[in-house]
Amino acid sequence: MNKAQKFWDKKAKSFDNRDKQFEHANQVLVAETKKYLNANDIVLDFGCATGAKTLELATGVKHIHGLDFSAEMISEAIKKKNEINAANVSFSQGTIFNEKLEKASFDKITAFSIIHLLEDSEKAIQRIHELLNPGGLFISETACFREKMNYRTRFEFSTFRIMRLLGMFPLHLNMFKSSDVEILLTRHCFHIVKSKKFFFNGMTISFIVAEKK
Numbered sequence: 001m002n003k004a005q006k007f008w009d010k011k012a013k014s015f016d017n018r019d020k021q022f023e024h025a026n027q028v029l030v031a032e033t034k035k036y037l038n039a040n041d042i043v044l045d046f047g048c049a050t051g052a053k054t055l056e057l058a059t060g061v062k063h064i065h066g067l068d069f070s071a072e073m074i075s076e077a078i079k080k081k082n083e084i085n086a087a088n089v090s091f092s093q094g095t096i097f098n099e100k101l102e103k104a105s106f107d108k109i110t111a112f113s114i115i116h117l118l119e120d121s122e123k124a125i126q127r128i129h130e131l132l133n134p135g136g137l138f139i140s141e142t143a144c145f146r147e148k149m150n151y152r153t154r155f156e157f158s159t160f161r162i163m164r165l166l167g168m169f170p171l172h173l174n175m176f177k178s179s180d181v182e183i184l185l186t187r188h189c190f191h192i193v194k195s196k197k198f199f200f201n202g203m204t205i206s207f208i209v210a211e212k213k
Helices: 003-034 052-060 071-084 121-131 151-165 178-187
Strands: 042-046 063-068 089-093 106-112 132-143 190-200 203-212
Touching (some): 003 052, 003 071, 052 063, 052 106, 071 089, 106 121, 121 132, 178 203
Antiparallel strands (some): 190 203
16 A cells, blocks of 8 residues: 555545535536436546545436545445445446456546546546547546645645655645646547636636547
């Protein structure tokens, strides 16, 4: 288990309480995502955390599978699934490179607040392309650290960067602009269907819907 996994494992039980500050943003992002989901879709929610968005999206699809590399996050997600008896939802611990995930097996793949944390975003996007059916959609929401932030968020982000340099913050941070995310996707044979910027909680967020060519 690496330091990032341990970090998220420790955050799992308190994650939902912390996430309440992003409630409005999450509602908007889920609503935007649902516009592109269909009743017959098989969906992968990459970086699902405690599964809150996964379960919200489940109401409009045939099946959705939540994937996260934190075992404790998945444990919390499974508890939620069992509480509401969500028959069309499954969860597993692992990475996007898990060999059990078959190529061209998903109609849609979602990724909320994960792309900016990946150490090798190029390799991950290539893998996402492999996992999608031809014409399938990749729907992502990504923090853009090189775009507009309010003063408080800029200060917090600077603190995280200093902590990372000191070895106290184990997460990788990609310094993206929204245009960088678009370029990343088009470089791996995605066609941009929709690209929209939001300003949530003092930070610029990129919401992109991209189609596998």
